[in-house]
Amino acid sequence: MGNKQTVFTHEQLEAYQDNPFRQRIAQVFSEDGDGHMTLDNFLDMFSVMSEMAPRDLKAYYAFKIYDFNNDDYICAWDLEQTVTKLTRGELSTEEVSLICEKVLDEADGDHDGRLSLEDFQNMILRAPDFLSTFHICI
């Protein structure tokens, strides 16, 4: 964290090309949802993804990232998207649907077949690794 670098090198930018949710991150933090960021959006992103950000804030943005269709709920389709991105589509459709079922089974508090922000926060704030993995450093 100590160096005063103002220009990103090519490698540093290249280094974040592997994140399966990179497009989602860009979309969530851009103002009009198309993935083009202004400086403020960019700052916004890093303030959320920094190590010091409060965890409720992180949970809120994580929810938005995993909410692929922007309907303020994580539904089964969003979950499928997430699994497919995480595994690069190496799981069969039955497996994917089984996983989604399980996730909904575990985390859906009000049994409406989708995860609301509250369900998500309730689940994610108990995860032991969430805070340590949901941040970016350059």
Add this chain to the structure above:
Amino acid sequence: MSHQLKGQGEEGGGGTRGRARSGSLGTGDRSRRSPSMKRPHRAEKAPVPRRAQPGQKERAGSPGSGSPRRKQAERRGRRELLGDRERGSAEKTCRGRRKDGRASLREQRAPSKKEKEVRRKEEMWKQLKKHRSSSMASSTSSGESLSEEELARILEQVEDKKKLIASMRSKPWPMARKLAELREAQEFVEKYEGALGKGKGKRLYAYRMLMAKKWVKFKRDFHNFKTQCIPWEMKIKDIESHFGSSVASYFIFLRWMYGVNLVLFGLIFGLVIIPEVLMGMPYGSIPRKTVPRAEEEKAMDFSVLWDFEGYMKYSALFYGYYNNQRTIGWLRYRLPMAYFMVGVSVFGYSLMIVIRSMASNNQGSTSEGESDNFTFSFKMFTSWDYLIGNSETADNKYASITTSFKESIVDEQESNKEENVHLTRFLRVLANFLIICCLCGSGYLIYFVVKRSQEFSKMQNVSWYERNEVEIVMSLLGMFCPPLFETIAALENYHPRIGLKWQLGRIFALFLGNLYTFLLALMDDIQLKLSNEETIKNITHWTLFHYYNSSGWNESVPRPPLHPADVPRGSCWETAVGIEFMRLTVSDMLVTYITILLGDFLRACFVRFMNYCWCWDLEAGFPSYAEFDISGNVLGLIFNQGMIWMGSFYAPGLVGINVLRLLTSMYFQCWAVMSSNVPHERVFKASRSNNFYMGLLLLVLFLSLLPVAYTIMSLPPSFDCGPFSGKNRMYDVIQETVENDFPTFLGKIFAFLANPGLIIPAILLMFLAIYYLNSVSKSLSRANAQLRKKIQALHEVEKSHKSVKGRATARDSEDTDKNNSKNDTQLTKEGTAHHSASQSLTLDQKAQGPGASSSAGKTVLPASQHLPVSRAPGVRPDSGQARPQAHPWRSTSGKRAWRPPH
């Protein structure tokens, strides 16, 4: 990078500044109160009537100008309440409202400069009606005529703004909005904080605010500085991004260890070695500080020095060099006492720091209670490590996530079947059996070698190998056994994280067995030397006696004292022990480095460059690149530290060497990892294994404390070397100090305290305290669990309540806007009705006179009750209702503020 940092800094600074200010406000408030208590008389008598005239005129106009905006706001609020489900649109209106607010601010600020007096009254009006209006910014720049109520109101607004600043970080707003709100709030606070203090207090208050600001800035700078001062942070982050957090945890542990060793080094060097070098008797003055005549010729040879013999042996690095004078130098420094106390405090400090860091690690994981019922969710939402910035690691991560999903599916499907359980069990038993065989074999080998080396030590002209056989065998065992264990552990088919723990446990057992065999053999050696000591003592006495009494010397001239190099001396077992540990440490270090160089670097070079001309693919096939061996490295570090702890009492210089070792290995291993290792095939997180390391370290610390305590307590020190020579036991030095340097009653107290009759009850008491605290913590955790259950139940109730309500609202809104008779919408409506009604009511009553003032105050209340509902889109209706009760102040202030003047 710098952008990110700045953004963070600004935010963090804003947050802390707000907090610090609100903290300092308490004092400022108190200091300000004394003048403000007196003010009401003045305020009521003098300025209020003067202002009343224009105010009354304006009052007729103000509701007209105020109401359209309010209605607009209400409509918006209702819309938001209805369309609570459509957050996207709410976001837009949010932004819209912000613009609106700013526009109104500007619009109000402009005219206020022209007709201040008139506008001020009007705006005061608005402020009371508006919940927290930003129009305050222009209202009261001329300070003296502020009444108490206004002050209180400003104070509350300042408080609100401060809260806003403090909680800015955790608001999910876009950066532009955050910045705008922050600036606005800061400006507001800055402007009014100064205005709140009056007269004499004002300057003091301003000064104090300035100092508080400076202090906050200093704190932030200091914090940044501290972050920058963390050594090797960049290196470790770099490794973390390439290899995942498990490898980085080793380096963090190494860094922590380096810090601990630096403290120990400072303790020993500052209190023992440097006083001895500066003030003690110089080299060559007495026999224990002189190389004996027989060794003098070879004493400077490198091979001798490398074995820590010769000049090294007779230096301040080892126990034997120190003299048993009670005080040294002009400072009358009690060196033997200091030596003993430093030896004790090395252990004390290490115990304290290990236990403290374990406790602080534990504190972070309080929420780790029933996390096992979210396996799939956690896998889905937290398994991706956002830190990964390397495509190779990312590939591995993808693969590991896929396998882990598959594994959990299989676990889920076959949790009842367990068909292979017998085979797995058999394989695990077999693996454990093999490993126990290995452990026993290595233990015996070391015992055998140490016995042999004792025979070698009696013989003359032994070869280099025979002299260093023990160290070589131990290092070789340490090098080859862990991979062997790993191969055997492949039979067991554990999850890598559990496998890592097993592997750590096994290597731990191996190292421990080796170390203790080594210690037992060393103990035999010590006993042998101690039994010889008596004869040597006699020989020394006789030599000196003969030297002084021999004939053939002129009796009149006193003989010059015998040259210290010629005096026969004992074997000094303490120095021998110190030398053993020193050699072990150095050879361990060398073996580690050579292993890294050969096993990792040369292998990597070979694989990389011979791949062009080889018959199979070296990178993917057999030799491949090495993985970083976390368990072996961690345990090597821990055992090295154990040796340091054991040896540091007999070789004070050992810690210095260890500091060097840790420093070099930090750079060397960082380089080796980055240059020649590949990420693990199955990347896994280092979750909580940090405390596992600490637990191992604590165990090793305890185990290394035992032999040292035993030797100090039950073996007599050598008669002619070391700071405790001539005493019966080493701890006698404390008794001596107590008797000679403290007043006698203290000595009596110490003697009383050392009485077994007191110690045994004290130990009993401690046990009882442990039992009691343990039961208390158990009951607390039970209470915790119950509370958690209760919270969950509450959540469920609330949720069901809310869903019922939500459904009702949806139905209502589907009908028509007018027909809403039950829920939130009704509330809003009522609020609106009340609001406008109260507006006219207040006006009328104002005009009527003093008699109706209290009822006017009451009717103002609904207005403020309503406003939070319309302002905050996300707030539930019931919370909106509860709000006015949380601010009872507003109603009272309303009452008082509008008491008509007389």
